[in-house]
Amino acid sequence: MTHNQDKVIGTGSIILIILMALAVPVAGWRYFNGLGSITNLSDAYPWGFWISFDLFCGVALAAGAFVVAAVVDIFGGKTMKPLLRPAILTGFLGYILVGTALMVDLGQYHRIWYLTWSWNLHSPLFEVGWCVMMYLTVLALEFAPVVLEKFKLEVPLKILKRVSIVLIIAGITLSTMHQSSLGTMLLIMQDKLHPLWHTQILPILFLNTAIAVGIAMVIFESTITMKVFGRPAETAAQGKLAKGLPWVLGIYFIIRIADIAFNGRIGLIFDGSRESLWFWIEMIIGVIIPFFYFLSSKVRSSTPAMFKGALMVMAGVMFNRFIVSWLGIRFPEGSSYVPHIMEIMISAGVVSGGIMAFYLLSRFFPVLSEEH
Amino acid sequence: MFKNSSFLIDITKCIGCRSCQVACKRWNQLEAEKTHNTGGHQNPPLLSAHTWTLIRFKEFEKKEKLHWCFTKVGCMHCEQPACASVCPVGAFTKTETGAVVYNDKVCIGCRYCMIACPFRIPTYEWKKAFPFVKKCTFCFDRQTEGTRPACASACPTGAIAFGTRTEMAKKAHELLKNNPEKYNPHLYGEKEVGGTAVMYLAPKGVEFKELGLPELAERPLPTWTWNALRFVPSQIVVVSAAMAFFYWLTKRKTKKKDVNKEVRHDA
Ligand code: SF4
Ligand code: SF4
Ligand code: SF4
Numbered sequence: 001m002t003h004n005q006d007k008v009i010g011t012g013s014i015i016l017i018i019l020m021a022l023a024v025p026v027a028g029w030r031y032f033n034g035l036g037s038i039t040n041l042s043d044a045y046p047w048g049f050w051i052s053f054d055l056f057c058g059v060a061l062a063a064g065a066f067v068v069a070a071v072v073d074i075f076g077g078k079t080m081k082p083l084l085r086p087a088i089l090t091g092f093l094g095y096i097l098v099g100t101a102l103m104v105d106l107g108q109y110h111r112i113w114y115l116t117w118s119w120n121l122h123s124p125l126f127e128v129g130w131c132v133m134m135y136l137t138v139l140a141l142e143f144a145p146v147v148l149e150k151f152k153l154e155v156p157l158k159i160l161k162r163v164s165i166v167l168i169i170a171g172i173t174l175s176t177m178h179q180s181s182l183g184t185m186l187l188i189m190q191d192k193l194h195p196l197w198h199t200q201i202l203p204i205l206f207l208n209t210a211i212a213v214g215i216a217m218v219i220f221e222s223t224i225t226m227k228v229f230g231r232p233a234e235t236a237a238q239g240k241l242a243k244g245l246p247w248v249l250g251i252y253f254i255i256r257i258a259d260i261a262f263n264g265r266i267g268l269i270f271d272g273s274r275e276s277l278w279f280w281i282e283m284i285i286g287v288i289i290p291f292f293y294f295l296s297s298k299v300r301s302s303t304p305a306m307f308k309g310a311l312m313v314m315a316g317v318m319f320n321r322f323i324v325s326w327l328g329i330r331f332p333e334g335s336s337y338v339p340h341i342m343e344i345m346i347s348a349g350v351v352s353g354g355i356m357a358f359y360l361l362s363r364f365f366p367v368l369s370e371e372h
Numbered sequence: 373m374f375k376n377s378s379f380l381i382d383i384t385k386c387i388g389c390r391s392c393q394v395a396c397k398r399w400n401q402l403e404a405e406k407t408h409n410t411g412g413h414q415n416p417p418l419l420s421a422h423t424w425t426l427i428r429f430k431e432f433e434k435k436e437k438l439h440w441c442f443t444k445v446g447c448m449h450c451e452q453p454a455c456a457s458v459c460p461v462g463a464f465t466k467t468e469t470g471a472v473v474y475n476d477k478v479c480i481g482c483r484y485c486m487i488a489c490p491f492r493i494p495t496y497e498w499k500k501a502f503p504f505v506k507k508c509t510f511c512f513d514r515q516t517e518g519t520r521p522a523c524a525s526a527c528p529t530g531a532i533a534f535g536t537r538t539e540m541a542k543k544a545h546e547l548l549k550n551n552p553e554k555y556n557p558h559l560y561g562e563k564e565v566g567g568t569a570v571m572y573l574a575p576k577g578v579e580f581k582e583l584g585l586p587e588l589a590e591r592p593l594p595t596w597t598w599n600a601l602r603f604v605p606s607q608i609v610v611v612s613a614a615m616a617f618f619y620w621l622t623k624r625k626t627k628k629k630d631v632n633k634e635v636r637h638d639a
Contacts, residue, residue, distance in 0.1 A: 036498030043420060043495040046486035074615050076622035107481020107496070107503040111461075118478045120462035124597050125484050127604060129460055169615045176611050177604060187596040188458050188488045191565075191588055203600045332492055 023349020044335030054101035063214030065091025066175035131178035216313035239300035286316010378537035385531035388442035395526035449569035455485035457594035471510030566592030
């Protein structure tokens with residue numbers, strides 16, 4: 001590691017620590033004075049920035065873990081193996097962040113475990129909750145070997161290795177379930193969500209975009225970590241993974257357009273409304289451009305180029321999640337909502353914590369490469 | 373105890389006295405709210421954790437006739453309530469009385485019910501450290517003891533008729549049939565989102581939408597989510613079986629490759 005890089009990490013860490021530290025008193029304030037004291041949420045806007053960013057974007061961005069696990073362990077993509085551990089760590093931390101944010105957002109956060117005994121099988125959120133809890137356990141077990149290797153604990157390592165394929169398949173199944181069910185959650189808003197986004201196949205679209213953004217996130221995260229740790233970029237592995245993107249994006253484009261046509265809503269994407277503009281922004285930046293971009297083998301053999309493409313996909317999917325969970329919803333007339341600065345501070349603190357944890361774990365445990 | 377209760381709210385009869393609003397506060401011991409003048413007679417302007425029902429004042433001119441409408445708003449006690457279907461812990465129940473009631477013993481505070489309700493009824497205690505959802509209970513407590521809801525009892529003009537849903541629908545259709553010159557021919561709540569226990573009659577020439585009652589499809593909202601959720605069991609089977617199959621396939625391929633390699637080594 002060069003001296004220069006050490007310094008970059010230094011300032012970076014300081015910023016992260018400040019953001020984390022700032023979030024603590026804000027959360028504390030909320031615990032005494034209620035959600036109204038740190039948010040601009042209201043009866044008209046019961047969901048806001050946290051739900052869109054922390055929950056809907058957070059879970060989507062954490063999809064890399066199951067995508068890479070499937071590609072490497074199920075379909076035998078051995079060349080992509082170096083991406084697996086960081087992807088699992090990103091996913092693991094991602095879900096912990098979602099959980100942490102919910103501990104601030106939920107009115108009765110201390111009751112989250114009530115999900116385990118008070119069931120409502122008709123609620124998509126019930127399913128999402130269960131899947132996330134179970135998947136978090138699976139991810140912890142998938143990540144455990146990294147810690148066990150460090151301390152050379154052979155017995156548990158052996159046991160985990162033996163059940164690893166079961167864990168991997170469970171993880172993939174749980175992921176496809178809750179990634180799609182997050183879309184199901186929004187189906188209840190048939191009367192409120194704009195018809196360009198409300199469609200019975202929303203869960204399928206959600207799963208599809210989660211796979212796309214999962215791949216993008218792995219490219220994004222591996223590019224940055226390799227740079228931070230002063231290691232050679234994993235260009236070959238990234239390029240191999242990126243090969244899947246045109247497929248995923250192409251399929252998304254086709255189902256999206258076919259579904260809109262099937263529902264007789266093609267007119268809505270050309271009506272010049274604000275929503276039609278959003279539709280095209282999402283499609284062009286998040287789908288069409290990256291589709292052609294990642295088709296090129298030149299792009300797929302350059303880490304900086306793939307990084308740019310990944311950013312576009314991430315922007316597109318995040319924009320999509322903000323539309324379906326906030327911007328595209330019709331709120332009561334005369335009401336308005338702009339996130340309070342303290343809402344943003346909580347999210348910033350939580351994300352900083354995640355980055356910090358990723359950095360520390362990668363630094364002290366064999367995350368970036370299997371046993372030395 | 374009453375069963376399958378329903379309100380038939382006749383907007384042509386309401387005089388805007390707000391007796392129901394006051395009766396609700398008194399019966400449920402809801403705190404008074406500090407309000408501000410919004411330029412109209414509606415006070416407070418919105419439902420809240422302390423106001424479960426209110427009279428919405430709307431004034432408008434149509435065909436040179438001045439309409440002044442007073443609409444009692446509150447929970448509609450849907451036949452297939454969105455709030456109950458989405459709640460992850462099942463805090464809402466559509467009871468035999470017809471009331472959709474909330475159980476604060478299990479609520480985790482996700483506020484999904486609030487965003488799901490097509491009428492935007494549930495409200496939240498935003499200022500409390502451990503907040504709950506609040507809304508009209510249809511005076512479930514009174515109903516189980518055989519007393520009519522407080523608001524209906526307080527109404528001096530009979531604008532809030534109370535009875536079983538079938539009775540109320542019948543009564544409404546009779547009124548519509550006998551007084552076509554007086555009423556908007558639509559019975560609001562009969563079919564909206566699969567039907568609601570609270571139904572409205574509006575004066576002729578006035579649209580429900582103008583009174584702040586949203587235009588809604590007849591399809592019950594929970595059918596949308598259920599139509600996706602019911603595939604979850606098959607999703608579990610198909611995805612895990614497919615993954616196991618591909619894993620097996622990959623294993624076999626790599627084994628073959630290894631064998632081939634060995635063969636080549638031998639040669
Ligand atoms: S009006 Fe809203 S709160 Fe009341 S029962 Fe229907 S969905 Fe639930
Ligand atoms: S806020 Fe409470 S009642 Fe409403 S959906 Fe969430 S857990 Fe259920
Ligand atoms: S039924 Fe009871 S709780 Fe509901 S508005 Fe009337 S008085 Fe209030």
